[in-house]
Amino acid sequence: METVIQVSSLRKQYGDVIAVHDVSFEVGRGEIFGLLGPNGAGKTTTIRMLTGLTKPTSGTAIVAGRDCVRESLAVKQRIGVVSEVNNLYNEMSAWDNLMFIGELYGVDKSTRTARAKELLEAFQLFERRQDRLGTYSKGMKRRVRIAAALVHNPEVLFLDEPTSGLDVQSSRLIRSIARELNKKGTTVFLTTHYIEEADQLCKKVAIIREGRIVAEDSPEKLKASLPGERILEVAFSKDAPGIEALLQANGSVVDVSREGNKYRIGTTNTSIVVMELVQLASLNDLEIVSINTKQPSLEDVFVKYTGLDAVQLERMELLRAAKAGTGRGG
Amino acid sequence: MRDFITKALCIAKKDASIYYFKPQIFGFGILIPAFVYLSFSLGREIPPELLVPGLVGMVSLFGASSVEAISIAMERQTETYELLQTAPVSTAGIVFGKSLAGSAFGIALSLITALGSALLSQSQITSPLLFVTGVVFGSFAFSALGILVAAATRDMPTANISLTALRLPMIFIGGVFVPIHALPPWLSLISYLTPLTYLVDALREAMVGPTVSLVIDLIALATWFAILQALAAIVLKRRTEL
Numbered sequence: 001m002e003t004v005i006q007v008s009s010l011r012k013q014y015g016d017v018i019a020v021h022d023v024s025f026e027v028g029r030g031e032i033f034g035l036l037g038p039n040g041a042g043k044t045t046t047i048r049m050l051t052g053l054t055k056p057t058s059g060t061a062i063v064a065g066r067d068c069v070r071e072s073l074a075v076k077q078r079i080g081v082v083s084e085v086n087n088l089y090n091e092m093s094a095w096d097n098l099m100f101i102g103e104l105y106g107v108d109k110s111t112r113t114a115r116a117k118e119l120l121e122a123f124q125l126f127e128r129r130q131d132r133l134g135t136y137s138k139g140m141k142r143r144v145r146i147a148a149a150l151v152h153n154p155e156v157l158f159l160d161e162p163t164s165g166l167d168v169q170s171s172r173l174i175r176s177i178a179r180e181l182n183k184k185g186t187t188v189f190l191t192t193h194y195i196e197e198a199d200q201l202c203k204k205v206a207i208i209r210e211g212r213i214v215a216e217d218s219p220e221k222l223k224a225s226l227p228g229e230r231i232l233e234v235a236f237s238k239d240a241p242g243i244e245a246l247l248q249a250n251g252s253v254v255d256v257s258r259e260g261n262k263y264r265i266g267t268t269n270t271s272i273v274v275m276e277l278v279q280l281a282s283l284n285d286l287e288i289v290s291i292n293t294k295q296p297s298l299e300d301v302f303v304k305y306t307g308l309d310a311v312q313l314e315r316m317e318l319l320r321a322a323k324a325g326t327g328r329g330g
Numbered sequence: 331m332r333d334f335i336t337k338a339l340c341i342a343k344k345d346a347s348i349y350y351f352k353p354q355i356f357g358f359g360i361l362i363p364a365f366v367y368l369s370f371s372l373g374r375e376i377p378p379e380l381l382v383p384g385l386v387g388m389v390s391l392f393g394a395s396s397v398e399a400i401s402i403a404m405e406r407q408t409e410t411y412e413l414l415q416t417a418p419v420s421t422a423g424i425v426f427g428k429s430l431a432g433s434a435f436g437i438a439l440s441l442i443t444a445l446g447s448a449l450l451s452q453s454q455i456t457s458p459l460l461f462v463t464g465v466v467f468g469s470f471a472f473s474a475l476g477i478l479v480a481a482a483t484r485d486m487p488t489a490n491i492s493l494t495a496l497r498l499p500m501i502f503i504g505g506v507f508v509p510i511h512a513l514p515p516w517l518s519l520i521s522y523l524t525p526l527t528y529l530v531d532a533l534r535e536a537m538v539g540p541t542v543s544l545v546i547d548l549i550a551l552a553t554w555f556a557i558l559q560a561l562a563a564i565v566l567k568r569r570t571e572l
Binding site: 051052053054055073074076077081083085087088089090091092096100101103104105106 | 419571
């Protein structure tokens with residue numbers, strides 16, 4: 001797969017504080033890549049370096065074949081950037097904002113007019129195109145912001161916390177927009193603190209903690225990488241006394257617990273345990289009513305690498321948003 | 331170069347549509363110079379060749395510098411400046427675009443003032459074209475001054491206070507109320523370090539009949555513009571590229 005973002009030993013240092021610590025990663029063309037991490041982990045600093053807003057202290061970042069420092073204008077021409085905050089002009093209408101951005105990116109008038117119409121229709125905003133942006137809801141503003149980032153048809157779309165602070169409906173719409181764009185070939189690079197969002201959207205995820213990438217792979221591979229964490233849930237037709245002890249004797253079983261009429265078995269090897277369960281059922285005249293395998297979630301992976309779960313993460317974000325008053329991320 | 335100009339014009343058009351009508355512009359760009367001038371001129375017999383250039387120079391200074399000082403401060407505060415930063419336009423291009431918007435405002439306001447004051451004082455402008463040229467050069471320099479001050483300060487109140495702190499002394503030593511030759515020698519020397527001095531002198535020359543001094547004034551104003559523009563771009567880049 002062709003690499004569209006190539007980051008090597010990228011570092012950003014403010015005095016003695018290292019915000020981003022020699023990170024390296026690659027994003028292939030057509031991927032949705034998620035940078036997942038808690039507040040202050042270095043997500044926004046990384047995205048700012050990749051989009052030419054912040055100069056790296058050292059290292060290189062190549063985006064769409066151009067160097068982010070030496071050829072920053074060429075990079076900017078090829079990317080679209082959606083910041084976490086609304087940074088469009090509230091005094092102007094959605095239409096005028098899109099026309100202004102189109103002109104700034106050198107899109108000719110007829111093309112930007114057609115493109116703005118197409119985008120505002122796709123984002124269900126065309127009817128209100130002439131209303132001042134200041135009268136829009138937060139979710140609508142975010143949609144206009146994404147539309148504005150797409151007027152010039154970028155190769156790579158950067159989304160910084162795209163659904164942060166939005167209602168469920170707007171979040172869902174934005175996720176579906178990201179998927180649609182990706183289907184059409186746009187590479188999407190997003191930062192998020194929503195673990196579920198990264199799991200649903202991304203082909204590849206990098207977990208960043210204290211400025212360092214601590215894990216990077218597809219969500220499924222990251223989940224599979226947790227040893228001894230696969231869960232089997234089995235329900236029998238009737239009580240199976242002593243089955244817990246029998247299962248514990250199997251070397252592949254990490255632990256067994258009973259939850260209602262189900263047994264929850266932690267294992268390092270599901271196949272062996274399933275075979276054992278079938279044998280045990282047959283020997284004890286039991287019928288297996290249901291059997292499910294459960295993989296660890298991306299949240300489990302995140303907890304392992306950062307020590308934070310989704311609730312703590314959300315609490316941190318709320319605190320940050322309350323402090324900043326704007327919702328800017330780290 | 332064409333791309334640079336096109337994008338700068340695009341930014342200028344946007345700024346004109348948003349910031350010309352902000353109440354702060356009316357206060358800092360129009361009301362303050364009007365009050366300052368009235369408080370110093372009421373009850374005094376001021377000859378037209380002193381009144382018109384002084385008043386127009388002051389209006390150009392306040393008008394051109396206010397628009398972009400407020401625009402830069404507001405854009406940084408509301409983070410719309412980041413939108414410009416993410417676009418394929420250099421900081422110099424952004425500053426030039428903003429200079430265009432600020433100077434257009436200053437030019438329009440100055441020419442209306444020139445026309446009104448010349449009519450009221452029943453005076454004539456000997457070289458209208460050179461008068462307009464002076465207004466254009468001066469407004470560009472003052473617009474860049476406004477951007478530089480806003481770039482160097484952290485918010486709008488600080489930008490406005492800093493700009494006012496710079497503009498008021500410039501008025502007193504720039505030949506607006508008192509001719510330069512009437513100033514103490516040390517103060518007249520300092521007066522040549524401000525662009526307003528050159529604008530007021532250029533406008534006076536254009537009114538009474540131009541001499542070689544007007545050419546020097548125009549060169550000085552163009553130099554001021556180039557220096558302030560370059561400094562504004564450097565400071566703005568440093569302050570925003572964190």
